[in-house]
Amino acid sequence: MEIRAPYIIVGAFVLSAIVAVFGFVYWLNNVGGIGKRETYQLVFTDPVSGLLVGAGVLFNGIRVGEVTALELVPERPREVRAKIAVAEHTPVHSDTRVGLDFQGLTGVPVIALEGGDDPASPPARGPLVAEKGAGRSMTQAARDALRRVDAVLSENAAPLHSTIDNLSTFAEGLARNTSKLDGIVAGLERMTGGGTPAPRKVVYDLHAVDSFGLQHHAALPAPLIIAEPTAITHLQTQRFLFSPEEENQGFEAVQWSDSLPALVQARLLQSFENYDIAHAPFRADSGVEGASRLLIDLRRFEIVLGTQPRAIISFSAKIVDQNGQVKVAKILDDSEEMTSLTPPEAAAAFDRAFGALARELVMWVAATD
Known part of the structure; x- marks a missing residue:
């Protein structure tokens, strides 16, 4: 009995390992991400700064796949084509909206899909075109906004300078007439019943x-x-x-x-x-x-x-x-x-x-x- 015991333990261990391997393979095919996938073509008309092969694909905020390929279009220099693979039964329809999202403090880009408004729309067959400006990060958007503000300030430098001068003149006038303003405020307080009541007149x-x-x-x-x-x-x-x-x-x-x-x-x-x-x-x-x-x-x-x-x-x-x-x-x-x-x-x-x-x-x- 003492000689046969190690063989029983070894056999049990081998069977457990075989079951674990089959379970892992099953998990990979059904849950772990290498199950049956559907591929779609996406077209971006703006730069997709930082987007890499292997980046995640989110549908309504839930990860459903990843980017499998990125390529340029020689005849259309402004376009970027991306191929994505998403889990089967992901409701990607012809009215699905495509954009880029930036996650985390470092702003890692991922492709963001958002379901359309019409549940009866047909499944997507051709390439899905991303919305205009979808590739702009928050940093780029801030830079563009600051650039526009700077342009407005440059175009209106003279009126702004005149306005500041007028405000300065107005402030100086207020300073010179502080005592009169105090009298006006006191009069308004008496009219509205506030402040120190005026003495009764004879x-x-x-x-x-x-x-x-x-x-x-x-x-x-x-x-x-x-x-x-x-x-x-x-x-x-x-x-x-x-x-x-x-x-x-x-x-x-x-x-x-x-x-x-x-x-x-x-x-x-x-x-x-x-x-x-x-x-x-x-x-x-x-x-x-x-x-x-x-x-x-x-x-x-x-x-x-x-x-x-x-x-x-x-x-x-x-x-x-x-x-x-x-x-x-x-x-x-x-x-x-x-x-x-x-x-x-x-x-x-x-x-x-x-x-x-x-x-x-x-x-x-x-x-x-």
Whole structure:
């Protein structure tokens, strides 16, 4: 038994080796890459830098074969023909797209096949033509892009230089006007409710004429409509205005109770009502039709600066009939001296001037037929 044991071991080893050889051959023919293959011709119209015989062939990213031959076409110098062998049943059809892919950090080129959109397309019979630019690597593509950028910059050097100069000029202008820009931004913040809230302004008003005394003797013509006085944009404000126009310390935080045209209209209406409430004029939006109109055009409402500041109010008045004909017209103006250039004194002077003009206007209208 001891003599026969080595022969049994040797026999078992030989049988195992034979089985392993047959298994390896089977693997090579079915899985390992030397099974039944199908060959195809590929045509590249661009350089295929780095592509070698034996390079892999991928179909939708999966390796299915390798390159078996590469050759040039003498009659077509730009073309490169490649022969590939791929695994049987690889769905290479007539609409299969051909390209080059570069794998790894070193950019090893492989042929990349991509299935077409039509599953019913016939199998490929003739050569498959690669897409234009399929042979360009990322490095070559980057070089081409940089070359085009350089060409664009060269062609537009003068406009670019001019643009840079303009930006430099603009930046210098911003630097010179930083304080003004800060003021504009602060104003926008106040308008939008951001930033430090502006201090509340002191509001001043005009007063209607309450009593006409012995001058009250004639009724007002009726009906009569007073429209809001017209005025240039400069006068359509709530600020205290100055001539010559300038900012005066102490008047930044004061204003009138309404825009000047609206304020004048309201106080004139009240003055007419205080004179003759039964025949007082109507507002333009009251809906009264067939009435004459009293048109007021505000001409001045300002403080005239000088050694003796004065508050001046001036406006024209016209009574126009239903046909648009001017019946009568008059210019009214008045000025009042100010003892000091302060908001309370200015408001009081304007109030005195307005009272005199309102009284004169009411009496003039009452005397009109």
